[in-house]
Amino acid sequence: METANNHLLLKALKGEETNRVPVWMMRQAGRYLPEYIKIREKYGFFERCQTPELAAEITIQPVDIxxxxxxxxxxxxxxxxxxMGLEVQLIESKGPYLPNPIRIEKDFNRIYIPNVHEKLSYVTAAIKLIKNNLNNRVPLIxxxxxxxxLLCYMVQGSGSKTFDTAKAFCYQQPExxxxxxxxxxxTTIEYLTAQIEAGADTVQLFDSWGGLLSKADFEIYSLRYISQIVEKIKDKAPTIIFAKGAWHSLQEMSKTGAAGLGIDWCITPEKAREFAGTxxxxxxxxxxxxxxxxIPIIERExxxxxxxxxxxxxxxxLGHGILPNVSVDHAKAFVNTIKEFDFKNY
Incomplete structure (x- = not known):
């Protein structure tokens, strides 16, 4: 049983020695947990997000389970x-749908930089509640x-494997x-600052579609803006960048001031370390x-x-979010193998 006040994650982000490797899983709060599915059956997706009590309960479930x-x-x-003013629908089993995407200049009349303390107050309220309920057991990300x-979704209007419409927007209308x-x-700088002020111990930037860009385009359309965000918030809380598929720019990402870099499974740990530095x-x-x-294969791997x-x-x-059809026992096997691993014996 873990002792109270488990700060392994924050120690690792600061480069401090830890008695073991910390572990969490992307998308751990949600769809593979039976306890979450019960909540999902009663409340719509954004209702879950926008009700602090529900968001707090869902956030803490994987810590307990x-x-x-x-x-x-x-x-x-x-x-x-x-x-920012766009309608966003989240359709179960289909994903996001934005019926009025941004495609031409006049579309900018429909969006704005919001006051995040007003528009996203439900997020900061949830964070305060989570921090109170966690009682410092583990950090909150x-x-x-x-x-x-975000541009990909705002221009494409839905999920996509290639986001060709979004890429064409960048190449045809770069300004x-x-x-x-x-x-x-x-908006994101203000939003993450508000999260940290509400109690988030660390923050992660998810660039799920960074890998759709070439190295040169990634640095023009993604890293330039990620760097601005990290620069503004790195002294407030440690920041993790997860740019799926953009391993080609790990060296450049390591120079942003981020405390951590997430990597997917398509690059070896050795190569990632070579690119990112020690x-x-x-x-x-x-x-x-x-x-x-x-389970024996999960443990071995x-x-x-x-x-x-x-x-x-x-x-x-994980190298991306946990899949909805993963059983709880398998998720536990992954976590427990990490928690029980003793480097001295290997």
Whole structure:
């Protein structure tokens, strides 16, 4: 049983020695947990996000049930476009739908940089409640979508494997693209600052679609804006950048002042460390689909991951969000293998 006040995650982000590797899982608050499904059957998605008591209950569930070393706020990256004036629908089993996307200059008349303390007050209220209910057992991670990923949804109008419409917008109307990215960036700085002031111990930027860009385009349309955000908030709380598929820019991301870099399973720990350097915390990178394997394989593969990363400057995690069809026992096997792993014996 863990002792109270488990601060392993924050120690790892500061580069301090830890008695073991901390572990949490992206999307751990939600869809694979039977306790969450019961709540989902009663309340719509944004109702869950916008009701602080529900968001707090969902956020804390995996701490109690799975035993992870951090809670991550239950919310969605699309609350930011919503606060900026766009209609956002979340259709169960289909994903996000934005019926009035941003495509041409006059569309900018419909969006604005909001007062986050008004428009997103339900998030800060949830954070305060979560912090109170957690009672310092584990740290709380706040988050936001990176500007490039939010632009993808705001221009495409829905999910996509390629986001061709969003990319075309950037290549055909670069001035409008940068105007939109800056609006998202300014909003996100205020939003994450509000999360930290409400009690978030660390924050993560999710650039889920960063890997759709070439290295050069990633640095123009994504990293430039991520860097602005990190610069403004890094002294308020440690910041983690997770840019899925953008391993080509780990070296550049490591220079932003971020405390941690999340990586997916398509790059080896050794190569990620070579690119990122030894002075930054790496987070990842178990393939979420591997949690569907038999438990002995999960345990074996998790141990192999730990040996490859080593104990220092490392947070164990998945390389993307946990899948909805993963059983709780398999999630626990992953977490418990990490918590019980002794580097001295391997």
């Amino acid at each position: 799975i035993g992870v070393d951090a809670a991550i706020l239950f919310s969605d990256i699309l609350v930011v476009p919503q606060a 706040g988050f936001a979508g990176a500007p490039w990923t 409008l693209a940068h105007r939109l990215l800056q609006m998202i960036t300014d 002075n930054i915390c790496l987070q990842g990178n178990f393939d979420p689909a591997k949690l569907l394997a038999p 998790t141990k192999a991951m730990l040996r490859s990363f080593g104990k220092k400057n490392y947070i164990a995690n």
